Amino acid sequence: MLKKVLLSAIVIISAIVALFCVIAAFQPEDFRITRSATIKAPPARVFEQIDDFHKWESWSPWAKIDPTMRSTYSGSEKGVGAAYAWSGNGDAGEGKMTILESKPPDHLKIDLEFTAPFAAKNLIEFSLAAEGDNTNVTWSMTGKRNFGMKAFSLLVNMDKLVGSDFEKGLAQLRSTVESGNK
Numbered sequence: 001m002l003k004k005v006l007l008s009a010i011v012i013i014s015a016i017v018a019l020f021c022v023i024a025a026f027q028p029e030d031f032r033i034t035r036s037a038t039i040k041a042p043p044a045r046v047f048e049q050i051d052d053f054h055k056w057e058s059w060s061p062w063a064k065i066d067p068t069m070r071s072t073y074s075g076s077e078k079g080v081g082a083a084y085a086w087s088g089n090g091d092a093g094e095g096k097m098t099i100l101e102s103k104p105p106d107h108l109k110i111d112l113e114f115t116a117p118f119a120a121k122n123l124i125e126f127s128l129a130a131e132g133d134n135t136n137v138t139w140s141m142t143g144k145r146n147f148g149m150k151a152f153s154l155l156v157n158m159d160k161l162v163g164s165d166f167e168k169g170l171a172q173l174r175s176t177v178e179s180g181n182k
Contacts, residue, residue: 024151033162034140037170041177043105043128043135049177050108050126052077053084053097059176061169066092078102093117097124112141120149137173139166
């Protein structure tokens, strides 16, 4: 009797795992996470904060995650070719960002490469549009999900997880830029 119960449990668990794997495999490969905010400043003032990785320390949602994080800058001072690499604890991870395209004052494209806690390569874009005396800033991340990320996305809503960081970063960017208005 015990053997039948154990065998039944193994079959049921195996079926659940197999179903989970099939569902994960059929999830979309491409993803896009986007958030926007309005900042009371002209696009050029906002753009100067995002085009220079040295200035990200004041507004990035990840800048203070790990007080012992090691950061290095290379390439250009700002704009195309500027690069920022970091290595931190499990929360901060490890990776590198490189500015691929800088079109002041309205568009910035960044290559984002994570090496830890998992490998991923994504594209970050900032689009800025003047709206009277304000700037509408849109922050997007796009990329491809491997099987592991598809499975993880079934358990954790990545749009909410990363999107909340974008919202926090945009609020801090707003505060940084607008406090410079005074």
